[in-house]
Amino acid sequence: MDYISLVILGCAVVTFIPRLIPALFIDKLNFSPKFEKFLNLIPYTALAALICPGVLTVDSQLWYIGLIGAVVAAGLAWKKVPMGAIVILTVVVLITVYSIVPMI
């Protein structure tokens, strides 16, 4: 098998196994209320960690581009704008910002 096929196969295996393990055992497990609470908190902390600091690297040179995008998205979400519209409007705002920023 060639190099790239091995890369794809290897990545597929090591990515699938961590996903699969809970699927095989979740029905047999009975989590305590404490652990349920821990699991229920994970979406919030995972999102926080996914956003920060990654959002600042949206543009590899201008860190504030991502910050502007995040602030715009948060403002729109605060005003209960639908999710699809938030994504589109944020992209549009950034394209506008880029056309104003003189460099690049």
Added chain:
Amino acid sequence: MGDITISRKDKFIYGAKKGIPITFGYVPMGIGYAAIAIKAGFTPLQTISMSFLVYAGAGQIIAASMALSGATVIAIVLTNFVVNLRYFVMSTCVLNKVEESNTPLNILAAHVTVDESFAMFSLSEDSSIWIYLGIAITAWLSWCFGAAIGVFLLDMLPVIVTNSFNISLYALFVAILTPAVKENKQIAILVLITAVLNIVLSQFLGNWSLIVSTLVGAGIGMYLVDDEYVLSGDA
């Protein structure tokens, strides 16, 4: 959508519609991945297969970039393992929440669990596996579709356009998180603590920091957040 009179098909379609905002980010990101993969010597079929089989946004882009720079198979696979280990946590959360499920459906749901499908489903009122599969399979197919477009898109999109689309997944994350932060001061503080923690840890732990921050953050949340805010619904 807890009503049992609603058919599986309707739930799936309801989920698929909910998943549409994810596709706004996945199609352009999939194109970006494909551009790197083609440059690294992947055939069109290999490029699209990886999106189908591996299905890991950042993981695939990192793998293709490493292949481009001639890294060994072992190094690429190990890096992918670390980068994608967070799916273990996300898959556990999703599968712990879903109802109307069985093992084959759980396995399918596990494969299509990524940051976006996990986040959207976990912070919604919905609990049917069919709704989850609607969201997640829509996202998965759009990711593969993006790769397919990218393969046939010979010229790279202008930098300004690709950079602007880079924000789309973050905009989605922020959109999912904001209502919870707005509603609950304790969650807001926890989000802030975790964000700062991850900014600091990412300086030292690299690819491990995301999963460490997520778990440590949730551990802090055990003491910070009152039970009633996070123990609603599922038992």
